[in-house]
Amino acid sequence: xxxxxxxxxxxxxxxxxxxxxxxxxxxxxxxxxxxxxxxxxxxxxxxxxxxxxxxxxxxxxxxxxxxxxxxxxxxxxxxxxxxxxxxxxxxxxxxxxxxxxxxxxxxxxxxxxxxxxxxxxxxxxxxxxxxxxxxxxxxxxxxxxxxxxxxxxxxxxxxxxxxxxxxxxxxxxxxxxxxxxxxxxxxxxxxxxxxxxxxxxxxxxxxxxxxxxxxxxxxxxxxxxxxxxxxxxxxxxxxxxxxxxxxxxxxxxxxxxxxxxxxxxxxxxxxxxxxxxxxxxxxxxxxxxxxxxxxxxxxxxxxxxxxxxxxxxxxxxxxxxxx
Amino acid sequence: xxxxxxxxxxxxxxxxxxxxxxxxxxxxxxxxxxxxxxxxxxxxxxxxxxxxxxxxxxxxxxxxxxxxxxxxxxxxxxxxxxxxxxxxxxxxxxxxxxxxxxxxxxxxxxxxxxxxxxxxxxxxxxxxxxxxxxxxxxxxxxxxxxxxxxxxxxxxxxxxxxxxxxxxxxxxxxxxxxxxxxxxxxxxxxxxxxxxxxxxxxxxxxxxxxxxxxxxxxxxxxxxxxxxxxxxxxxxxxxxxxxxxxxxxxxxxxxxxxxxxxxxxxxxxxx
Numbered sequence: 001x002x003x004x005x006x007x008x009x010x011x012x013x014x015x016x017x018x019x020x021x022x023x024x025x026x027x028x029x030x031x032x033x034x035x036x037x038x039x040x041x042x043x044x045x046x047x048x049x050x051x052x053x054x055x056x057x058x059x060x061x062x063x064x065x066x067x068x069x070x071x072x073x074x075x076x077x078x079x080x081x082x083x084x085x086x087x088x089x090x091x092x093x094x095x096x097x098x099x100x101x102x103x104x105x106x107x108x109x110x111x112x113x114x115x116x117x118x119x120x121x122x123x124x125x126x127x128x129x130x131x132x133x134x135x136x137x138x139x140x141x142x143x144x145x146x147x148x149x150x151x152x153x154x155x156x157x158x159x160x161x162x163x164x165x166x167x168x169x170x171x172x173x174x175x176x177x178x179x180x181x182x183x184x185x186x187x188x189x190x191x192x193x194x195x196x197x198x199x200x201x202x203x204x205x206x207x208x209x210x211x212x213x214x215x216x217x218x219x220x221x222x223x224x225x226x227x228x229x230x231x232x233x234x235x236x237x238x239x240x241x242x243x244x245x246x247x248x249x250x251x252x253x254x255x256x257x258x259x260x261x262x263x264x265x266x267x268x269x270x271x272x273x274x275x276x277x278x279x280x281x282x283x284x285x286x287x288x289x290x291x292x293x294x295x296x297x298x299x300x301x302x303x304x305x306x307x308x309x310x311x312x313x314x315x316x317x318x319x320x321x322x323x
Numbered sequence: 324x325x326x327x328x329x330x331x332x333x334x335x336x337x338x339x340x341x342x343x344x345x346x347x348x349x350x351x352x353x354x355x356x357x358x359x360x361x362x363x364x365x366x367x368x369x370x371x372x373x374x375x376x377x378x379x380x381x382x383x384x385x386x387x388x389x390x391x392x393x394x395x396x397x398x399x400x401x402x403x404x405x406x407x408x409x410x411x412x413x414x415x416x417x418x419x420x421x422x423x424x425x426x427x428x429x430x431x432x433x434x435x436x437x438x439x440x441x442x443x444x445x446x447x448x449x450x451x452x453x454x455x456x457x458x459x460x461x462x463x464x465x466x467x468x469x470x471x472x473x474x475x476x477x478x479x480x481x482x483x484x485x486x487x488x489x490x491x492x493x494x495x496x497x498x499x500x501x502x503x504x505x506x507x508x509x510x511x512x513x514x515x516x517x518x519x520x521x522x523x524x525x526x527x528x529x530x531x532x533x534x535x536x537x538x539x540x541x542x543x544x545x546x547x548x549x550x551x552x553x554x555x556x557x558x559x560x561x562x563x564x565x566x567x568x569x570x571x572x573x574x575x576x577x578x579x580x581x582x583x584x585x586x587x588x589x590x591x592x593x594x
Contacts, residue, residue: 203432204432206426206429206434210423210426212413213411213412213413213420213423214412215375216375216406217423219373219374219375219395220399220403220404221399221423221424221427221479222395222396222397222398222399222400222427223395223426224395266414266415266419267413267415268415268416
């Protein structure tokens with residue numbers, strides 16, 4: 001077995017550990033016994049158990065799930081576009097999903113969560129495709145300019161709608177990004193879909209490998225590039241849009257996590273997809289925990305603070321020599 | 324065996340004609356070398372055969388099948404190409420890179436089977452790249468990297484191998500090493516090899532068949548001894564070359580060459 005699978009048990013333990021830690025710390029701190037009690041001997045007459053079970057656990061699980069989806073989405077977008085700067089928010093996918101969700105909420109105020117996700121996906125898809133066709137999958141500079149420009153425009157339209165129709169409360173958290181207000185029913189809905197999408201991506205990992213190494217390689221090996229580019233893009237945009245429906249516009253995570261993983265584990269997707277998902281889940285759940293500890297600081301700011309030093313350390317230590 | 328036939332090929336890039344009226348059949352089981360001045364369409368010819376560039380008119384036929392009507396993976400099983408510019412944007416372990424070669428043989432969702440690993444090992448051993456198969460591409464020298472690329476081409480298992488300037492950027496030792504590998508493999512496996520070279524003496528030394536191109540057309544083709552003449556060098560490359568017979572090998576050799584006009588320096592001195 002490849003030695004790159006050896007850290008897998010450690011990462012699984014890391015997920016469990018970050019779940020427990022994120023359950024313990026927040027606005028109020030609970031003991032390890034209380035957290036374990038919620039899992040093994042739930043007692044709904046106990047007030048601490050009640051808060052942990054009904055409010056904090058959905059939030060922590062939601063953060064793990066969203067981090068998992070956003071990071072894998074970023075990884076796939078980077079590979080398909082051959083662009084180290086790709087991630088859902090830079091490509092405007094988040095802004096598109098966000099606007100579509102707001103429009104959806106205006107037109108159909110009683111839209112159930114699955115409808116919100118569907119609408120978000122349509123919006124994300126539309127904007128993603130517009131930007132990719134403008135930049136023709138290439139040129140990092142154009143991608144950034146087109147993505148930033150269209151995102152700004154869409155957020156301006158979103159703000160206009162929000163102010164005009166007095167949607168402030170409903171919307172504030174989408175734009176800021178954050179894992180507050182999760183419900184178990186949403187998580188139970190999203191989790192299996194996310195697992196299926198990621199499983200398909202894992203099955204397509206050799207296609208992503210060949211796509212990553214460029215047009216000539218793909219043609220000379222007989223790959224149907226158009227097909228696999230489209231399929232993987234749609235999967236990535238679905239993951240990102242579901243994440244927006246859950247936690248709003250989270251930036252930087254989809255850029256940071258895949259790069260950390262690629263520097264540690266190389267570029268082959270059979271490794272990077274799994275490790276990116278797990279590390280993304282951990283980082284987002286812990287960032288959300290710090291957000292709670294620091295009086296609901298925006299989670300985007302926390303991700304930047306936690307992620308950046310690690311990112312800089314790895315760039316300095318490894319340089320361009322990926323493992 | 325795999326036959327490759329080019330019929331009335333015309334290729335245009337940015338509305339400029341690169342290849343015009345190309346008709347030829349690759350010589351099966353032999354080493355063919357294409358030579359010609361820069362921009363004469365040598366690389367484009369190889370890219371057209373391997374579908375990287377599509378012809379505006381005419382067609383490429385593999386075993387009498389039009390490549391446009393074949394499945395991409397079927398073409399990749401018949402024809403493999405080593406591109407001129409193999410600069411990797413992303414780093415990868417040598418063995419992982421060579422394992423891409425088995426892609427045409429895998430079905431959708433299928434991963435490498437034990438037989439594929441055996442073929443990859445064989446290809447790495449044939450070129451000697453097995454020594455550094457666990458290292459990253461970025462750690463290798465130019466000559467080592469070229470051995471890896473040739474392993475990739477071998478493991479693809481195609482009958483027709485196209486090599487676009489396989490010796491560019493290599494020093495003379497590694498040039499000869501690369502060409503010796505190609506020659507030896509051709510003798511062992513009887514695969515059809517077509518390569519583009521710039522060094523005329525290498526072309527003579529390592530090929531059974533020579534194609535001379537100029538301005539998108541084939542000027543001459545045949546055995547090196549027959550086609551290489553002073554007139555050809557004069558007309559195609561615009562150099563004053565002298566082909567003589569090497570007394571050691573009995574083969575032709577480009578012994579001396581210079582430009583026809585005076586060099587810039589001499590002109591300046593004269594004025």
